[in-house]
Amino acid sequence: MKIAIVCYPTFGGSGVVATELGIALANRGHEVHFVTYRQPVRLELLNNNIFFHEVHVPEYPLFHYQPYELALSSKLVDTIKLYDIDLLHVHYAIPHAYAGYMAKKMLEEEGIFVPMVTTLHGTDITLVGKHPFYKPAVSFSINQSDIVTSVSESLKQQTLEIFEIKDKIEVIPNFIDERKYGVSFTDCQRANMAKEGERIVTHISNFRKVKRIPDVIMVFDKILKEIPAKLIMVGEGPEKEKAERICEELGISANVIFLGNSNEIDKILCFSDLFLLPSETESFGLAALEAMINKVPVISSNTGGIPEVNVDGVTGYLSGIGEIGEMAANAVSILKDDLILEKFKQNAFKEARKFDILKVLPLYEEVYEKALKERFKNA
Ligand code: GMT
Numbered sequence: 001m002k003i004a005i006v007c008y009p010t011f012g013g014s015g016v017v018a019t020e021l022g023i024a025l026a027n028r029g030h031e032v033h034f035v036t037y038r039q040p041v042r043l044e045l046l047n048n049n050i051f052f053h054e055v056h057v058p059e060y061p062l063f064h065y066q067p068y069e070l071a072l073s074s075k076l077v078d079t080i081k082l083y084d085i086d087l088l089h090v091h092y093a094i095p096h097a098y099a100g101y102m103a104k105k106m107l108e109e110e111g112i113f114v115p116m117v118t119t120l121h122g123t124d125i126t127l128v129g130k131h132p133f134y135k136p137a138v139s140f141s142i143n144q145s146d147i148v149t150s151v152s153e154s155l156k157q158q159t160l161e162i163f164e165i166k167d168k169i170e171v172i173p174n175f176i177d178e179r180k181y182g183v184s185f186t187d188c189q190r191a192n193m194a195k196e197g198e199r200i201v202t203h204i205s206n207f208r209k210v211k212r213i214p215d216v217i218m219v220f221d222k223i224l225k226e227i228p229a230k231l232i233m234v235g236e237g238p239e240k241e242k243a244e245r246i247c248e249e250l251g252i253s254a255n256v257i258f259l260g261n262s263n264e265i266d267k268i269l270c271f272s273d274l275f276l277l278p279s280e281t282e283s284f285g286l287a288a289l290e291a292m293i294n295k296v297p298v299i300s301s302n303t304g305g306i307p308e309v310n311v312d313g314v315t316g317y318l319s320g321i322g323e324i325g326e327m328a329a330n331a332v333s334i335l336k337d338d339l340i341l342e343k344f345k346q347n348a349f350k351e352a353r354k355f356d357i358l359k360v361l362p363l364y365e366e367v368y369e370k371a372l373k374e375r376f377k378n379a
Helices: 013-027 068-083 093-109 123-127 135-144 153-162 213-226 240-250 265-270 286-293 324-335 338-355 357-373
Strands: 002-006 031-036 050-054 087-091 116-120 147-150 169-171 199-204 229-234 256-260 274-277 298-301 316-319
Touching (some): 002 013, 002 068, 002 093, 013 050, 013 286, 013 357, 068 093, 087 093, 093 116, 093 123, 093 135, 116 135, 116 357, 123 153, 147 153, 147 357, 199 213, 199 286, 213 229, 213 240, 213 274, 213 324, 240 256, 265 286, 274 286, 274 324, 286 338, 298 324, 316 324, 324 338
Parallel strands (some): 002 031, 031 050, 087 116, 116 147, 147 169, 199 229, 229 256, 298 316
16 A cells, blocks of 8 residues: 655654554555655654655745645645555644645545545644634544544543544554564663662653643652652753753752653663653653553553553552652652562563554554545545
8 A cells, every 4th residue: 555644753752653653554565655844753764665755835934824734735745646645644633634635635626536544642632623723623624534543542532522523533552563672772871870779760751831840850859758769851842941940949950861852762761660751631641651661660640541551550650640749659669679660560561562563553554444445435
């Protein structure tokens, strides 16, 4: 099958999922065309079945906002015609499903019918999409998609509560590729990060408000009062400066390492003992799953799709949003004892394997087959 994938190319869950999915599809023999404004961060182009088409938005001084959706839909039309694409898979309703719908309509004028699968990732629904300024367009583009998938049961339910959705939403969870984690990294540099006897706690995100970065620091501060430890903060974003300030105020800066964005999160996770994800909302929590496949237990909030990934008392613990004291106490209960920590590590790994790409990829392929059969439905 020839598939065009539209996604955000930046660091962040949806871009990672779209890219890894595209790579896996290419490895299965499909021809995959990424259409976006920059090469996705995890995309390696050393594969005969992978193509990348950059969307250029020419700057024009008259425009306060440059029309990205217009450029994207035009690029999609050109790419779909030039490469004879069978199917369009857009990740994110905003603005990708909207631009995809426009491309579909333009192609239909020329007698070309390409089905569109839209995958909802969370922010496009729970944070931005439901805003009254966007809601009609988001609702329209979801309903005009041939098939809609969501990355968790929780996101599906939220979408159905917020929008009036005509058709069924298929839940296809996010995934990891367990074969990438079978070997231990030879350059696992734990010693560079922490002293002998210190536990390593990690947080990875884009440091947006929704991640509750101050909670990460405050939970760690409480852990530190009980157990010698280091906190590794991976990522960049609007809350980073505040996080550094809180560390200074609490006098724990020497124990907190800010690493910035990284393409090597598996190397960082391979020497981590615990992952903190106290988010306000999280449609899935891919970062938690990536921690778990690296044998890192998770202390998280009990919100959105996180409980579908992190099993309370088994792979880590779930607490109410902002329950800093409980999160810290749970963290200490895992970290204080080598045997308990090892049990949680093994549980996390075992649970994460349920989300292996070999189980998830056929679900997408089924959806594609179905969309191809139904391609004239919305024409
Ligand atoms: O919140 C992020 O870190 C980025 C965001 C995105 O839009 O890429 O992630 C969303 O999609 C991920 C992949 O499906 C999910 O794992 C995240 O939970 C989800 N973020 C939110 O719902 C806030």
